[in-house]
Amino acid sequence: MMPQSPISAASPPSVSTRTYPNGNPELQYNPPGVRNTDSAIPLHPKAPVMHHYDCEGPAPGDLAFRWIFGSSVAATNRDPRVQVVQYNEDSFVLRQNVCVHWEAPFTYLLFGNKGALLIDSGATDNAQHYPLRATVDAIITRWSQMRGRSKVPLTVALTSGEDVAQNQGLVQFAGRPDTVIVPRPLEVMKRFYGLGNSWPSGTGRIDLGDRVIEVIPTPGTHKDGVTFYDPYCDFLFTGDLLFPGRINIGNDKDFLASLERLKAFAATRPVKWILGGHIDMMFVPGKYYRRFVNYKPYERVLELPPAIIDEVIESTREVLGKETMLIQPEYVLFNGVSPDQRTRVWPQGVPNITPPFHF
Numbered sequence: 263m264m265p266q267s268p269i270s271a272a273s274p275p276s277v278s279t280r281t282y283p284n285g286n287p288e289l290q291y292n293p294p295g296v297r298n299t300d301s302a303i304p305l306h307p308k309a310p311v312m313h314h315y316d317c318e319g320p321a322p323g324d325l326a327f328r329w330i331f332g333s334s335v336a337a338t339n340r341d342p343r344v345q346v347v348q349y350n351e352d353s354f355v356l357r358q359n360v361c362v363h364w365e366a367p368f369t370y371l372l373f374g375n376k377g378a379l380l381i382d383s384g385a386t387d388n389a390q391h392y393p394l395r396a397t398v399d400a401i402i403t404r405w406s407q408m409r410g411r412s413k414v415p416l417t418v419a420l421t422s423g424e425d426v427a428q429n430q431g432l433v434q435f436a437g438r439p440d441t442v443i444v445p446r447p448l449e450v451m452k453r454f455y456g457l458g459n460s461w462p463s464g465t466g467r468i469d470l471g472d473r474v475i476e477v478i479p480t481p482g483t484h485k486d487g488v489t490f491y492d493p494y495c496d497f498l499f500t501g502d503l504l505f506p507g508r509i510n511i512g513n514d515k516d517f518l519a520s521l522e523r524l525k526a527f528a529a530t531r532p533v534k535w536i537l538g539g540h541i542d543m544m545f546v547p548g549k550y551y552r553r554f555v556n557y558k559p560y561e562r563v564l565e566l567p568p569a570i571i572d573e574v575i576e577s578t579r580e581v582l583g584k585e586t587m588l589i590q591p592e593y594v595l596f597n598g599v600s601p602d603q604r605t606r607v608w609p610q611g612v613p614n615i616t617p618p619f620h621f
Contacts, residue, residue, distance in 0.1 A: 307410040312375050313352065315473040320496035320534040323349040325565060329541070332360035332557045339556075344397045351408075352473070353495055354401055355537075355564075358384045361556045362392050365427040367539050368564065370499055371398060372492060373405055374470025377415040381490055381499050382539060383431030395434035417468055419444040419477075421501025421539060422484035423451065428501060428539055448486045455488075462520070465527075478527055482517025483510060489524060496534040498524070504574060504593075505538020506562045508550055511578075511597045518578045525571045533568040546615040547591030548608070553601060560617055566592065 315321075327347065333339040339361035347355045352373040360366035363385040370381040386392035402414050418435050420428055423446030435441055445451050452458045455466025455477050462479035468490075469475075476491040483502040490499040502509070503520060511517045542550045543562040551558050570592060577595055581588050585598035589609050596603060608614050 307408075310410045311408075313409075313472070315352075315374065315494045317494060320532065321350055321353070321494050323353060323495060325349060325355070325563075329357055329366075329561060329564070330359065331559045331561060332366070332555075334557045336361035336556045343392055344394060346397060346401065349495065352405075353492075356394070356397065358386065358392060358394075360558055362386055363427070364554045364556050365540055366558070367427045368537070369394070369428075369431075370537065371401060372470065372473065372475065372494075373414070374473035376469070376471025377417060378402060378405075379468055379470055379475055379490075380416060380418045380435075382421055382428040382501065383418060383435070385427040385430050387430045387433045389434050392431060394431040395438065413440050415440045415442070417442045417444065417470075419468065419488075419490070420446065421489065421499065421503070422487045423447070424484040424486055425502050425539070446486075451486060451488075462516075462523070478524060480520035480524060481513070482520045483512050485512070485516075487520065491527070491531060491533075493531065496532045498528070498533055498536045498568070499538075500524075500536055501539040503538070504536055504566065504570070505540050505542075506564070506566060506592050507538070507540050507542025508594050508596060508601055509574075510601050511581075511595060514578065514582050514597050518575065518582060521571060521575045521578060525575065528568055528571060535565040536568060536570060537565060542594075543592060544617050546613075546617045548589045548594075548612050549615070549617055550594055562592070 325347065330341040330345050339359065341359055343359045343362050345357045345359065349355055354371040356369045356371060358366050365385055367382065367384050369384055372379045380398060384392055384394050389395060402416065406414055416438070418432065418441065423429055429446065432443060435443060444454055452461050457464045457466050457479060462481055464479070466477035467474055468477065473494050478489045478491060480487045480489045480500070480503045487501060487503055489501070489503060492499070541561050541564055544550060544560045545562050573590070574593065577588055577590055581595055581597040587599055587603045587605055588595040589605070591612055
């Protein structure tokens with residue numbers, strides 16, 4: 263089926279085929295010298311702009327920067343309370359300032375032709391200390407101006423309603439117009455995604471308008487855990503299930519089954535990166551920040567390659583049924599033990615590098 267024209271009115275005739283990965287340079291709003299994206303258009307267009315989300319390969323984007331990393335004395339920190347990075351014209355990565363909350367969780371804002379999706383809501387409910395809603399509203403307002411929209415319906419969804427580092431900001435969106443908040447209670451959440459009779463084997467959908475986000479049940483760290491897949495950027499948003507840090511397994515059998523389910527899903531979809539909910543690991547292999555630290559100048563990057571799923575599956579099989587922790591270069595598994603558990607056993611083949619002391 264031919265995709266719709268990327269602009270609803272006064273658009274040039276569509277071409278018979280579209281082989282460009284993210285937009286057609288023959289269309290009038292993509293002049294020479296401008297990046298090959300459908301959104302290279304004037305501000306305040308006369309008609310709503312419709313974007314093509316059916317790409318050949320992942321949509322272009324950029325995460326080549328350093329996250330703000332807090333201060334040794336939190337009260338002296340002057341960084342933004344919410345760091346906003348525009349990955350591309352329809353995808354934003356937001357991070358809570360580590361001096362506002364030590365876990366510094368990530369949230370993700372995605373746009374489609376008919377609405378927007380906010381994945382997770384951070385660790386602080388107080389809008390003065392953590393102005394998530396105000397930040398999201400400002401992004402939506404700007405995006406609406408660029409796309410000629412009077413309003414953009416918003417869906418707020420969580421990778422886990424149990425995870426207090428991802429659900430606290432939800433209250434800021436209560437009563438917001440044109441907003442749907444995915445229910446937190448597990449059984450209600452299942453029905454919302456159409457998974458009442460198929461959990462955890464089925465998949466749900468959130469249609470943003472030509473950008474359909476798939477919802478994969480992934481319990482294991484939390485009973486209600488889900489992963490979101492974006493076919494536009496080819497990202498898996500995994501929350502607490504898989505991220506570069508201290509992964510606290512709640513049920514090791516569920517955790518292993520979810521990873522295997524995620525592996526099978528990824529085998530049928532292109533995956534560029536896995537983006538989790540946190541960063542705990544340092545830039546040296548196997549070393550991580552302890553809890554409650556609000557100064558993290560030597561963090562590892564956020565994104566994980568899809569091949570990490572196979573590695574975590576093997577690591578999970580190693581700790582299955584055991585109360586133990588397992589250190590790996592990109593993550594640490596805690597199974598049935600405290601997240602403050604320590605070990606003197608260092609994994610074979612992993613260089614034991616002492617990171618710089620940062621204050």
